[in-house]
Amino acid sequence: MSPAEPATAASEGAATGPRSAPPSAARWWWTFGLLRSELGVTLRRWRTLALLGILAALPVLIGIAVKVETGDGGGSGGGEGPAFIHQVTNNGLFLVFTALAATLPFFLPMTVGVVAGDSVAGEAAAGTLRYLLVAPAGRSRLLLAKFASVVVFCLLATLVVAASALLVGVALFPVGDVTLLSGVTVSFGEGLLRALAIALAVTVSLLGLAALGLFVSTLTGSGIAAMSATVGLLITVQILAVIPQLDALHPYLFPYHWLSFADLLRAPVLWDDVLANAGLQALYVAVFGSAAWARFTSRDIAA
Amino acid sequence: MGNTGNTGDTGDTGKSRPGKKAMRYAVPVAVAAVTVASVGLVPALAESGDPELPEITAEELVAKIAASDVQRLSGTVEISSDLGIPGLPGGGGGGLFGGGPHGERGERGEGAAPYDGAAPEGEQSPADPADKLLELAGGEHTLRVAIDGPERQRLSVVEETAEYSLIHNAGEVWAYDSASDTAYHAEAPEGGAERERPAPGPQDLTPGEAAEQLLGAVDDTTAVRVEGTTTVAGRDAYELAVAPKDAAHSTVEAVRIAVDAENGTPLRFALDAGDGGAPLVEAAYTEVDFGKPAAELFTFTPPKGTEVTEADEWDAAEGPAGGHGAGGVNGLPGLGSLAELGGDVEVVGEGWSSVVKIAAPPGVVGEGAGLGSPEADGFLDKLTERVEGDFGTGRVFGTRLVNAMLTDDGTVYLGAVTKDGLVEAANAG
Numbered sequence: 001m002s003p004a005e006p007a008t009a010a011s012e013g014a015a016t017g018p019r020s021a022p023p024s025a026a027r028w029w030w031t032f033g034l035l036r037s038e039l040g041v042t043l044r045r046w047r048t049l050a051l052l053g054i055l056a057a058l059p060v061l062i063g064i065a066v067k068v069e070t071g072d073g074g075g076s077g078g079g080e081g082p083a084f085i086h087q088v089t090n091n092g093l094f095l096v097f098t099a100l101a102a103t104l105p106f107f108l109p110m111t112v113g114v115v116a117g118d119s120v121a122g123e124a125a126a127g128t129l130r131y132l133l134v135a136p137a138g139r140s141r142l143l144l145a146k147f148a149s150v151v152v153f154c155l156l157a158t159l160v161v162a163a164s165a166l167l168v169g170v171a172l173f174p175v176g177d178v179t180l181l182s183g184v185t186v187s188f189g190e191g192l193l194r195a196l197a198i199a200l201a202v203t204v205s206l207l208g209l210a211a212l213g214l215f216v217s218t219l220t221g222s223g224i225a226a227m228s229a230t231v232g233l234l235i236t237v238q239i240l241a242v243i244p245q246l247d248a249l250h251p252y253l254f255p256y257h258w259l260s261f262a263d264l265l266r267a268p269v270l271w272d273d274v275l276a277n278a279g280l281q282a283l284y285v286a287v288f289g290s291a292a293w294a295r296f297t298s299r300d301i302a303a
Numbered sequence: 304m305g306n307t308g309n310t311g312d313t314g315d316t317g318k319s320r321p322g323k324k325a326m327r328y329a330v331p332v333a334v335a336a337v338t339v340a341s342v343g344l345v346p347a348l349a350e351s352g353d354p355e356l357p358e359i360t361a362e363e364l365v366a367k368i369a370a371s372d373v374q375r376l377s378g379t380v381e382i383s384s385d386l387g388i389p390g391l392p393g394g395g396g397g398g399l400f401g402g403g404p405h406g407e408r409g410e411r412g413e414g415a416a417p418y419d420g421a422a423p424e425g426e427q428s429p430a431d432p433a434d435k436l437l438e439l440a441g442g443e444h445t446l447r448v449a450i451d452g453p454e455r456q457r458l459s460v461v462e463e464t465a466e467y468s469l470i471h472n473a474g475e476v477w478a479y480d481s482a483s484d485t486a487y488h489a490e491a492p493e494g495g496a497e498r499e500r501p502a503p504g505p506q507d508l509t510p511g512e513a514a515e516q517l518l519g520a521v522d523d524t525t526a527v528r529v530e531g532t533t534t535v536a537g538r539d540a541y542e543l544a545v546a547p548k549d550a551a552h553s554t555v556e557a558v559r560i561a562v563d564a565e566n567g568t569p570l571r572f573a574l575d576a577g578d579g580g581a582p583l584v585e586a587a588y589t590e591v592d593f594g595k596p597a598a599e600l601f602t603f604t605p606p607k608g609t610e611v612t613e614a615d616e617w618d619a620a621e622g623p624a625g626g627h628g629a630g631g632v633n634g635l636p637g638l639g640s641l642a643e644l645g646g647d648v649e650v651v652g653e654g655w656s657s658v659v660k661i662a663a664p665p666g667v668v669g670e671g672a673g674l675g676s677p678e679a680d681g682f683l684d685k686l687t688e689r690v691e692g693d694f695g696t697g698r699v700f701g702t703r704l705v706n707a708m709l710t711d712d713g714t715v716y717l718g719a720v721t722k723d724g725l726v727e728a729a730n731a732g
Contacts (some may be wrong), residue, residue: 073701083464089607101464179606182447182459182467184599185477262464267600270379270447270461283338291331296322 028104034137034145042115042149043156049204051111058107059099059165063088065097067172092169093178093188097265099165100158100202104258105238108157112206115153116213119146120296122223136198139297147214154206155199162199186266194264201261201274208254208284209234215292218299228274239262254284353532354539356564363528364543364562366516371567376592377449377535377600380509384440384584387703396717430480430487430612435460435467446586448509449596457600458509470603476614477603486605509702510586514560514569517545524548524654535561535570536588547655552724553577555655556705576703577721583704651716651728658718658728690722692728 042048042217062082070089083101087094100108123129123245132142169175178191186194213230220226237253240246250256263270359367445461459468463541465482478487481592521527530542541564546557554577560572571587647662687698690708697710699722708716716725 087481087606090484090606175609176607179479179481179604179609180599181464181481181482183466183468183477183603185471185602185604185606259464266447266459266461266466268597282332286334287331287338290334291328294324294327294330298327 006089034135034142035148038145039152040150042119042153046163046207047118048115048153051114053102054158055107055111055157055160056164058103059095059161059168061166062099062102063095063165063172066098083259087179088169088173090174091178091191092171092173092175093166093191093195095169095173096162096165096276097198099161100198100261101259103161104202104205104261105255106234108119108161108202109206109209109234110208110231110257111157112150112154112232113213114227116150116210117217117230118223118226119150119214119291120217121220121226122217124221125223140293141298143214143218143293145276147211147292150210150214151203151207154210155203157201158199166195180267181262181265182267186267197264201264201277204278204281205258205261208281208288211285211288211292212254215295218292218295252280254280256280319478354534354564356532356539356541359529359541361529361543364541365527365530367567368514368518368543368560368562368569369567371563373402373450373566373568373593374452375450375595376568376591376593377596378588380446380448380586381443381589382439382584382586383443383582384444385581385703386441386583386705387701429483430467430478430485432469432478432487435469435478446509451596451598451601455601468603470601472601472603475669477605477607479543479603479605484606484608485610485612486603487612487614488605510560510569510572510588513572513586514562517558517560517572521545522654524550530559532564533561533571535563536591538570538591540570541619549719550655551719552727554706554721555583555717566591573645574704580703605671651731652718656718656724656728657719658716658720658725660728661715661717662713688722690726692726692730694726699725 007050062085066085066088083096084094084097088098094103120129123132133139135142137145175188177185177187178194180184209230212233213226216229216233217223217226220229238255241250241255242252257273257280260273263273307434313440346369372474399415414669441459447459447461449457454473455471457468457470462482464482467481468477468479469480471476476489480486482595524547526542526546526548528546530544533540533542537657540561543560543562544557545560547553547555556575556577556579559571559573559575560569561567563570570591573582573587574584576583601695649660651658651660683698687709690697690699695711697708697716699706699708701707701722705717705719705724706722708722708729709728714729718725718728
């Protein structure tokens with residue numbers, strides 16, 4: 001990984017020597033321990049819980065809005081509104097897809113931006129970063145643990161939206177066999193599986209922004225600055241993505257394939273864009289993840 | 304280094320010099336560079352040249368298409384059109400969007416309606432197949448096709464987070480629009496030995512249908528030749544060119560059809576323009592499979608609560624379907640309905656150079672093509688081009704495929720020919 005790696009292993013071996021554990025096992029133990037503590041710190045924050053609460057409330061709002069709108073026998077309003085919203089009244093499961101489609105452009109990435117931006121810079125601002133570095137795990141693995149906990153948050157945030165939407169959908173609307181976008185009918189069980197696959201696809205969609213946020217977070221010592229910079233970047237990119245003159249640039253922007261998760265609802269599944277999305281997110285993770293690593297392992301930690 | 308005091312910062316930073324640390328930034332730069340390079344180079348390298356196939360004459364190739372008895376097929380078709388009509392939904396080649404947007408598929412085409420000369424008044428089902436065809440006339444779209452014998456076919460238009468499907472299964476035709484969650488249902492006419500189809504719709508846009516219509520219209524104004532080989536959707540294919548003969552003013556350079564070397568299925572259909580730009584219309588498989596498609600693809604049960612429009616009601620609302628001609632060029636939606644505007648319609652010239660001449664209906668046009676006020680004339684000058692000829696003067700409104708001229712006496716000349724072709728036709732007529 002880096003020329004400094006042998007030195008790391010050696011010094012760690014020395015550090016853990018008295019406990020007579022093999023260096024590699026110790027390294028994994030530390031990584032796991034770090035990840036666990038990182039996750040604990042992230043998920044126990046009031047801020048994180050508030051963000052998840054907002055995400056859980058959104059599907060409730062959408063569900064009630066659809067119910068009220070169609071409850072008095074009002075007809076369908078053509079192809080307007082968020083994706084899948086017209087199918088919601090027939091099948092509550094579609095509320096999962098509607099909720100994800102409605103939160104994906106802004107709410108979901110915004111929460112990811114807050115958590116990712118805060119991950120390193122927040123610790124630096126609070127003065128706890130240097131104590132973390134005391135742990136004999138090395139900065140690379142600390143960063144990895146930070147990124148892993150952000151990834152877990154991405155998954156959790158998506159699942160919170162999906163689960164809340166599923167509960168509201170089942171409570172307010174009929175459920176049953178699912179008619180896919182292509183007009184093919186599948187069982188409710190397969191519909192649930194597809195919903196899970198879509199939640200995973202949405203999680204993958206958020207990884208690029210997570211890496212970007214982590215990188216921004218290593219640049220500054222202020223958590224607020226990193227969070228607002230990440231969310232600002234998100235907004236900027238979303239604006240760039242709708243300017244037709246920047247056509248040539250669009251395929252390289254991380255939200256470009258975000259709506260591809262809908263392709264999982266076709267029969268047969270159209271994989272092209274889903275895979276293209278995964279590739280694009282992997283590219284962002286590779287570029288900004290390694291940039292974050294380069295920055296974090298070489299910068300001075302004064303606070 | 305300030306951080307060496309942080310004990311336990313195990314050598315990740317402590318023992319490396321600043322130069323080495325700067326080297327770490329080379330990693331993200333290298334990752335980005337490698338990606339950009341591979342995105343740019345891999346497609347170039349993958350294009351390994353055209354396949355070597357046995358020689359074939361144009362007659363043999365046309366016969367091969369006709370004899371093709373592919374009963375089962377599934378695949379993905381990309382269609383694009385760049386007709387140069389300003390403001391057509393999808394933005395295919397209007398000035399604002401340059402050379403056609405990438406990946407902007409699936410716009411809900413509310414802008415399509417104004418171009419439908421025959422659009423009836425009143426409400427229509429969003430699942431109406433004829434309207435869908437209009438929507439597809441602009442920009443880029445992805446279609447998915449599945450065919451299992453003459454009894455079962457389906458075609459769906461892939462839209463962003465939605466899909467429009469047309470399903471034919473043994474005498475029943477369903478159209479389902481997932482965006483509006485509406486369906487359209489028709490019983491296919493019975494006893495017809497012909498292909499059963501409801502009305503002109505998106506199914507006319509697959510390479511096979513387009514090629515069939517074109518080859519049916521070939522006559523002695525047309526030259527058919529084989530132009531080497533190519534690869535479409537990973538399959539070896541011959542390229543058949545159908546070009547206008549002795550039609551100097553045609554806006555069409557040639558129609559090119561890539562024909563599967565093995566089974567004669569048309570895999571790509573392209574209408575190439577005389578101006579050398581992107582094809583006017585192109586439909587090509589990006590993925591094709593000649594195996595049996597899954598049976599579930601051909602069954603459709605409208606979900607509970609879905610609004611279903613029955614064909615009878617629909618026909619009553621629709622009236623006679625708008626004029627859709629047979630040939631590739633004449634098949635442009637809406638063109639045929641111009642003939643219904645009234646006045647005397649006559650065709651000048653023949654084959655690819657033919658121009659439709661519509662004499663002014665009495666009383667419609669006053670004096671000349673001017674609008675009376677200088678401002679209006681200035682606006683008209685921006686949209687159209689003034690031309691002069693032996694016939695007098697007129698204004699030409701041009702697209703890449705079809706040009707139209709309105710002369711000062713109110714006669715309209717319309718055809719898939721260049722401006723000069725229109726002037727010549729006007730001079731002759």
